Amino acid sequence: MSITFNKPPSVAFLTGQFTAENVIKKVTRSGDLSGVFHDIAAWQAIPSDTPIYEVEMLNSLQGEGELYVGMTHLHPGRVGNEFHMTRGHFHQRREQGEVYFGIRGSGLLLLQNEHRKAWLEHVSPGSVHIIPGDTAHRLINTGSEVLSALAVWPSIAGHDYGSLAQGFAARVVLQDGKIQAKEVQNG
Numbered sequence: 001m002s003i004t005f006n007k008p009p010s011v012a013f014l015t016g017q018f019t020a021e022n023v024i025k026k027v028t029r030s031g032d033l034s035g036v037f038h039d040i041a042a043w044q045a046i047p048s049d050t051p052i053y054e055v056e057m058l059n060s061l062q063g064e065g066e067l068y069v070g071m072t073h074l075h076p077g078r079v080g081n082e083f084h085m086t087r088g089h090f091h092q093r094r095e096q097g098e099v100y101f102g103i104r105g106s107g108l109l110l111l112q113n114e115h116r117k118a119w120l121e122h123v124s125p126g127s128v129h130i131i132p133g134d135t136a137h138r139l140i141n142t143g144s145e146v147l148s149a150l151a152v153w154p155s156i157a158g159h160d161y162g163s164l165a166q167g168f169a170a171r172v173v174l175q176d177g178k179i180q181a182k183e184v185q186n187g
């Protein structure tokens, strides 16, 4: 029997680019984010094919106990006064957590529990975010460059977008030249 040396995938820490044999890429465009931004007129004014974020995932095992690894690249910009953000989700398997690592750019991680209590964490290169179970999560790019964050999560977690149809309890906007978080009743 011989012991093999496998070449692992790698990530460039400055850019978040993966080098791997198999990378699965998904682009989320403005037109996919209906109902996400509060200024509907501003959202409608953006061409629907404008990319807002890309997620690259390593090809890994699925099933109980296995982990997924993905990189989100969220483009800078605003829709009206609201910063670009991911759709955000609870996990379908609600109790499953996730870890995010800030790689590039600067932004915020919006977290929210099932009682609509929301809080924010600053995302910057090197930041580590331990997302507990039962907690919805969304990335927000408040900077002027691409915000890239690495995520590791259980492959069985799944996504539940429906439970957030009402939106998150906070919005992050540029107001009076400052980044401000606003509490909202009905997202």
Ligand SMILES: O=P(O)(O)OC[C@H]1O[C@H](O)[C@H](O)[C@@H](O)[C@@H]1O
Pocket (backbone or CB within 6 Å): 028, 055, 070, 071, 072, 086, 087, 088, 089, 098, 151, 152, 153, 159
């Ligand atoms: O699913 P969204 O809310 O659009 O977020 C985009 C992606 O962000 C992270 O990389 C998560 O780990 C992915 O599971 C998620 O799909």
Ligand SMILES: [Fe+2]
Pocket (backbone or CB within 6 Å): 089, 090, 091, 098, 137, 153
């Ligand atoms: Fe997640």
